[in-house]
Amino acid sequence: MIRTDNDMDAAIDWLVRLQSPSVTQDDWAEFDAWLSSSAEHAKVYDRVLAFDQEFGLLAGPDAHDRLADAPQTGAILAFKRRRRTGLWWSAGALAAAFVAGAILLPRYGPGATQETVYVTGVGERKSIALEDGTRIDLNAASRIAVRFRHGERHVSMGDAQAYFDVAKDARRPFVIDAGETQVRVVGTAFDVRHRDGAVAVAVQRGLVEVRPNQDRQAETFRLTPGQALSHVEGRTDARVVKVSSDEILGWREGRLIYRDQPLSVIAADMNRLFDRPTKLGDAQAANLRLSGVLIVDRQDAMVARLSVLLPVRTTTTAKAVTIWAR
């Protein structure tokens, strides 16, 4: 593949040129034109970039000592003759560097990290402080799994709602998988709700990237503060609306805020707050929709207020609260 080798040489020349401190706007224009002239160029360049970054992770003024002293490299220290005396690295130090590279780059194989699972029960809320400074407020009846790797902070959301205040770390993006939806940020504050076959993301601060359906390569959305995205699982689209800061804070301050939501959703939320089930008496009730605020306090008080907001009546027994259409 002689043609590819030429492309490769060109890509490497570009990399070296762009790494010199004196790049100009003309370099950018030419580089952009070169990439745009063939799809192959971008592919080859990306490979060169990835190759170069393996060295980049090992670089640094004390790289030699740091890598050679890492205990994981002990097995191959036999290569190492003695400490570096001149500018040239000994073969051993280089050997140590590459094995340490394998240690520090989980992408060489499956990452050897553990997962921490957080669960809340009905009516329970939890505030979680992660080691990187990120705070997660977990709503009732929720389950999330947290896993940190060197290059990524990852949260997997089951049936859950959580508010994330993510500590900024450009080297480790914060990625949340909620079913088929992926949310990706660097440092920002936002709420993710993954319940009943739907995902909703509301942003309070920073920029949040959401791929509503990553399996089907749906469009990526970039949300800014005050925007909220909702997505129904199985579809490839999503809806973005404006929300107020109060709305995002909502559940953490004991308020449930609804915009045109069916009573079935409200009943499901109440079932995450109270042990005694809230049931819907008839199909007509299930289809009623609410826009408004419901203060979270006692269950009977909440259903009483519901019957003011909607044309419903409730019957309460020791075993269940049932809501009927009026």
Add this chain to the structure above:
Amino acid sequence: MRLYGEKRANLTRFFAARLRSTAEAEDLVQDLYLKLQALGDIETRDDGSGLLFHMANNLMLDHLRSQARSSARDARWFDAKTTAIAGAPIADEPSAEDVVNGRQRLAALMRTLGTLPPKTAQAFSLHKLEGLSHAETAAAMGISRSAVEKHISTALKALMVSSR
């Protein structure tokens, strides 16, 4: 904004070279988006590509200036053999497979590096592994900066071919 969408991928590639991290370049280009959004609609003389470049370049220079801080943090990363998530310690150790892969790659690269002219290998090592800049490498070896860049290109080409 439309232009940003078109150029986003190439801008990331451009700045990933110097930052030596695609993740950081992505972050930078994301910051650029915020800056552009704050600006709103603007008139430019050319197609706006030059403005994008200057804004992104300034962001990168800011970033490089603040790297003293982040490299201290990286050192802590390297030092920490374990990390902890909410109190639970996590060992960040390689699997046996990773070590074997690492060694095999190393053996191949070492062979190739050994076949290169000594100056080429030295320039490559100083820049890529010791982290010296082009200018520092040039000074250490007593050659010009463009000669350093040629050596590095040559070494990278040979190493990439052999790693296939």
